[in-house]
Amino acid sequence: MHNKTRVRFAPSPTGPLHIGGVRTALYNYLFAKQHGGDFILRIEDTDSTRFVPGAEEYIQEAFDWLGLPFDESPTKGGKFGPYRQSERKDIYQKYVNQLLENKLAYIAFDTPDELDAKRLEIQNFQYDASTREQMRNSLTLSDEEVKNLIDNGTQYVVRIKIEPNIDITVNDLIRGEVVINSSVLDDKVIYKSSDQLPTYHLANVVDDHLMEITHVIRGEEWLPSAPLHVWLYKSFGWKGTMPRFAHLPLLLKPEGNGKLSKRDGDRLGFPVFPLEWKDPQSRETSSGYRESGYLPEAVVNFLALLGWNPGTEQEIFSLNELVKSFSFERCSKSGAKFDFEKAKWFNHKYIQETPNSILAEMFKPTLAQKNISFEKEYVPNVIGLVKERVNFVKELWDQASFFFVAPTSYDEKTVKKRWKAETPAQLSELVHVLQNIDNFSSEHVEKEVKQWIENKNYHLGNIMNAFRLAIVGESKGPHMFDITALIGKQETIVRLEKAIKEISVPENN
Numbered sequence: 001m002h003n004k005t006r007v008r009f010a011p012s013p014t015g016p017l018h019i020g021g022v023r024t025a026l027y028n029y030l031f032a033k034q035h036g037g038d039f040i041l042r043i044e045d046t047d048s049t050r051f052v053p054g055a056e057e058y059i060q061e062a063f064d065w066l067g068l069p070f071d072e073s074p075t076k077g078g079k080f081g082p083y084r085q086s087e088r089k090d091i092y093q094k095y096v097n098q099l100l101e102n103k104l105a106y107i108a109f110d111t112p113d114e115l116d117a118k119r120l121e122i123q124n125f126q127y128d129a130s131t132r133e134q135m136r137n138s139l140t141l142s143d144e145e146v147k148n149l150i151d152n153g154t155q156y157v158v159r160i161k162i163e164p165n166i167d168i169t170v171n172d173l174i175r176g177e178v179v180i181n182s183s184v185l186d187d188k189v190i191y192k193s194s195d196q197l198p199t200y201h202l203a204n205v206v207d208d209h210l211m212e213i214t215h216v217i218r219g220e221e222w223l224p225s226a227p228l229h230v231w232l233y234k235s236f237g238w239k240g241t242m243p244r245f246a247h248l249p250l251l252l253k254p255e256g257n258g259k260l261s262k263r264d265g266d267r268l269g270f271p272v273f274p275l276e277w278k279d280p281q282s283r284e285t286s287s288g289y290r291e292s293g294y295l296p297e298a299v300v301n302f303l304a305l306l307g308w309n310p311g312t313e314q315e316i317f318s319l320n321e322l323v324k325s326f327s328f329e330r331c332s333k334s335g336a337k338f339d340f341e342k343a344k345w346f347n348h349k350y351i352q353e354t355p356n357s358i359l360a361e362m363f364k365p366t367l368a369q370k371n372i373s374f375e376k377e378y379v380p381n382v383i384g385l386v387k388e389r390v391n392f393v394k395e396l397w398d399q400a401s402f403f404f405v406a407p408t409s410y411d412e413k414t415v416k417k418r419w420k421a422e423t424p425a426q427l428s429e430l431v432h433v434l435q436n437i438d439n440f441s442s443e444h445v446e447k448e449v450k451q452w453i454e455n456k457n458y459h460l461g462n463i464m465n466a467f468r469l470a471i472v473g474e475s476k477g478p479h480m481f482d483i484t485a486l487i488g489k490q491e492t493i494v495r496l497e498k499a500i501k502e503i504s505v506p507e508n509n
């Protein structure tokens with residue numbers, strides 16, 4: 001075992017990073033930081049047919065946004081680089097040769113047609129100890145034949161030679177000991193002469209070894225590959241430094257069974273990617289958490305709890321708290337249902353925790369678009385009054401527009417209900433009361449206005465609702481006197497006078 005904890009997130013750049021991948025990376029990060037270790041980004045781009053331009057940049061940008069920095073990565077570098085597998089071709093060659101020399105792997109020339117013919121001949125055909133003797137490979141051909149074929153430019157693959165009937169133990173930190181008999185494995189292709197590249201399995205194992213990875217924390221879908229990886233470690237003679245494995249539970253659809261997919265997101269209206277993604281080929285856009293108005297801290301907190309639980313009722317965790325509390329013992333083996341309402345709830349909570357001045361910065365573009373500018377303190381103060389009503393910054397305008405523009409119309413239903421025959425006269429009186437108040441603080445104005453209502457024996461509800469209608473344009477918003485304190489005496493009076501002039505008393509009121 002190496003001393004320093006080193007983990008890696010190893011995505012293949014085949015498109016935007018799925019939110020499940022983000023969760024995998026997050027657990028890697030939490031585990032590494034808890035142990036004072038390193039969190040590494042390795043780009044697994046050996047399959048050039050699946051390479052998508054922009055995908056690697058997207059991955060980098062997503063983690064920058066989430067605030068989960070890598071200690072080593074293609075852009076940052078590090079002493080175990082290069083961190084893109086496409087730049088490590090020469091390295092793999094050496095290890096393929098080592099296995100061939102030690103007869104732990106062999107060369108196979110079977111063409112796709114020959115393989116198809118075998119599949120027809122043998123039911124559930126698997127290239128393994130029971131069939132390899134019937135195939136065209138370096139085990140059945142003479143050394144000279146093999147040499148001739150290669151010299152003539154015949155394409156070949158290298159296959160790992162799995163000995164049958166050996167128990168392979170995968171020690172998984174979440175699932176415990178998983179024992180698999182080697183007979184179920186096939187002689188997987190580990191190298192292809194056609195592109196002179198290793199396949200995923202070989203590159204992954206070699207790099208984990210060379211990069212001194214101590215823990216492989218990855219998605220559950222890789223569990224079936226784990227025994228093969230253990231076998232490769234053994235073949236290379238690296239068993240002593242083999243990383244520990246942890247295969248994370250799947251993220252499941254919000255309803256029904258199965259893996260969370262982009263289609264679930266489209267159907268139910270939530271993003272399954274951290275950032276918006278424009279497919280370079282189809283030009284199709286997929287929504288992202290960032291563009292949908294999520295705070296990165298909320299996304300991190302929400303994802304941390306999908307598959308792990310702290311064993312207490314606590315739900316709000318800072319990143320530091322997550323680093324302290326995370327453990328594989330509290331990771332579930334079964335899939336975690338994706339709960340989109342909960343994601344919104346987290347964002348709501350984080351908005352409440354975010355300083356008003358920062359929210360004001362985020363709200364600025366909306367105001368700028370509407371050509372609205374106010375003195376420095378005004379916007380944060382407005383936000384302070386309405387933020388408990390929103391889940392997203394973009395919802396602030398809906399809740400707060402009347403702080404920035406006076407109503408131009410009045411909600412009909414509210415007028416019918418609240419605008420009585422006596423209202424205009426009463427509100428004119430209110431204007432007078434307000435004119436005589438110098439200290440326009442919320443508490444003071446409230447005291448004075450309520451005193452006046454009491455003295456006159458007016459109906460508190462009727463006055464206050466008509467007052468709100470005049471100031472807001474409808475029957476919503478925070479505490480009335482908090483609103484008037486913010487918009488100020490002059491604006492309050494202007495709005496009252498405008499309403500008195502413009503609203504006509506409905507018949508039968």
Ligand code: GLU
Pocket residue numbers: 009010011012044204216217218219222
């Ligand atoms: N490149 C693999 C993937 O796309 C890596 C799996 C692993 O972490 O070993 O998921």
